[in-house]
Amino acid sequence: MGENVEAPIVLRDDLVQIINGVFKDENVESASMEVSEASGKGDNYLGKLYRVKASGKHGKSISIIVKCALDAKLIRDNFPVEILYQREIHAYSKMLPILYSLQNECHLPNKEKFYFAKYYDSITEIEKETLFIGDLAVEGYKMYNRQKPFDRQHLELVVKNLARFHATSFVLKQKNPTLFDQFSQKVGRKMEYGDNIGMFMEIAKKKCFDTIESAEIRQRVEANLEDFMGKFDGYLDYKTAEPYNAICHGDCWINNFLFKYEGDKVTDMKFIDWQVVRLASPITDIAYVMFSSTDEQLRSNLYTSSLDLYYNTLDKNINMMGCNTAECYPLEVFKDQIKSTMPFGLISAILLLPTVLCNAEDTLDMDIKPEDVDQSVYENLLSKKSKDRLNGVFRDMVSYGII
Template structure:
């Protein structure tokens, strides 16, 4: 394989070897290789993502995405990056194929199936982890602007797609309980973060809670989230929400959805970035997305309707796969979990909004020394947009009766 000398990006030899193997399986040998950055600063935080385009002498082409883990010591002391890649590999190589087989077995029409990005290969060696996937952009999928709130049509397709994905867990659990248990064994443990994460999250809490303008709202938020880290871990402990846990995407923020459009309307979407796939309440996915990727106005217009749409879609999909929603996830349980688990959205907003809404030049450096963490580390990230959005989250936590 020859490498395009016009690009400054040179992939490691072991990555090139993996790509060579993929191309060989596709009957593409001695192909050219063009490598470019697939994301801008601020779009991804645990590694580098490369777009790889290959062409052979017969005119055959192939487009791949290579996700390569950060190897920086300080990043790995804060985030379980190796576990992220292990879980994402498991999602693509085991969970997704199992769900695709279930849809085939139950004769779900192809146009109504949930589809996932094609997985090709990975490297799991510590500090060298990679995952190689198809490039969805070639098929017309694209990211939304992370600094904008979803509009109604984007929110609706995300809620419907989440419902379809969660429905497969409920059906697997009821129809094939041994398989479901085996499938979820690797993702049922609460993900352990490094010792530095507590410091980062507490600083984020102080910065974001300090943005709340109304003293009464601020006091109520402070009272309900005085032990922020205990709340964070409690929401993600699947023991607290049995027997209604499902396989959750786990990282449902705006940059982890890709959309395809037809005639200026959203025609389809696919989830990407499965590093934090976990067994948890389905509400954790909804809350994470709802309070990180929408604004106060959209929630005012669509919050209740979008929850109804989720449950209607869940019911439709569970029923057509031969199970009863009243047994898998009764409406009363759904409503109870909204009250108990939707406040996770405040945790998600605290952790994510400064990062999501900052300009790329102010995006955080994950290789920062733990000793350098201080109360001012979020100052550059917090914009007026972040201030407005977080105030909206705090208000809605109260107006929706969640805290």
Template structure:
């Protein structure tokens, strides 16, 4: 990932200060060698201090900056993702904030405040409220979420989907504009993404060679584009979804040792899809097989009850828009695409992607480390396929999933 110079960083902060009418400003940041990076940009936490309307102010911000070197922009993915996230914060989430005014606090969707966006090519920037400074933390102590964190994540996701349906039904003009920007994921709209998905399925086919999972993996590989198309077009209804909702894109707030709130972040892949895609993807990517087998029905119930409640509070009935029966049907339609995406994410997060523009953050140095990582990946993906087969969402046999 390209580095960000002090000069460039200062120029970005100068713009943020000007837009927010902050005078006599200064900023503190973590040391450059400690800057966190995500797969499609650089994250820089800063504290911006100064005067606004004669009063001392201090803002804890996270700057999300696109790589300025064009060599990292070859595929076009970074550009598309920043355009989408800028749009989400400057238009969509701002509108959601207006929609939820007057709702009880427990019904509100947590939205980081956005202080600045810039869309110029190779200079894209977003300045967001640092939710960690507001008491939110990533879930880092275990590989998978426990029950309480999963339930809160699904409740938050249900609010996101409900607000989308509210907008779709009460402001069709804006929703149509959103649908033109946050387009469904298909081979036509993102060929590079599909190529990556198929490549990681090739890796899975090698890993699971001579096992009972080969027929399913082969069908997923052969029909990859069709399965993603179905998740956006062959469903009972669709709305604006997150598109990449797993534990790495959720922050949590605690009171004592109890988790009390979830904040969903990173909207680069927001797109029109079935809500069931987000729900199923979150569950299979962020929980272990023990939790899924014991609580899957409870997780789906909590999600849908929250979705139903938010719609009702804002004057809509789920049975007229997106009923539980529709949701249950869509879960079966989207499951193949969810498995394909989870396979890619797990290959990456386990340190197995060593080449390409998007590489694993985890660097594996020895053969032993790589073998252990491969075994971990294989065990997780196997459990996902087993569980979805057991619950009737996929088939391991030689018929269609």
């Protein structure tokens, strides 16, 4: 990798060249570098993350995250890896800075802004796609334990920040519709997946019935799940929510939020991983969080209040940025979209919870061949913890009148 690298991990020469350029720009020249893996098994599925730390001559230090796309043919055959990395690079280099600048132009107080990691550079060459961003761990941010459901303070902080992000999107649409349209053309506008994922969805649909403890709940789920699964693409199609769609994060699973703490109190959060940022109903992000990152007990206390918190925060921020929420995203539209789109949370839970809650050594092998995808793949992921959480989702879907 170079004579100034003091680690057993060897990075490609093109990565080293950009890394050294970043260090030079940050005035950390002639640095000694330390390279380590920045993610464990089950933390990230379509990339390899490295942490590169450097110390300069005068005591200045820097740490960056290098996110490299996987080049395995089986993965690229089943996921649009090239598109996803192009999308994330666009998000970090163009879209997010513009949205952040809009918050500044509208004189939004710092405590009301949404934040993200610093962008340094990228490589777009096919099969070498790479993103270079700031290491949020240096600022004290860290992942939540994915096997634990959110508590009140984590959920409320995520809900507020989703509202702040969506609000900025709505304001951009109203104040600069041409620029919004340009951005919306470069984010996801429908669901993208290969045959492998489609087969996994079918198997998950069939096997999830086995986890349902209540005969009454099972009957309700069976009567509706086929319809919901059939609408899966529609939930993520931008046309479904027209004209009240927004730029959404799109992948609101628990590992894509990093939190900062003071003692036991969580004080801040930042979003990461913008590969599936999309134009859709804001409810898709809310449903994703609500039914994949919380449990039945927390929802029993906070489901309704979290929806109120989201809309009140959205309303406040849209108004503070000089626009009218009744025009951007009327309350009656919000309520209608909850009814029509919240079932997306059920599908998200069925597909995601077994993987989120399993141990690292049991995570899904992304290199699995389509012909090897069978019922055992989903069964092997179903721990008692995931079955319990899924039953809570099924019960809540019924009790909240979603199904």
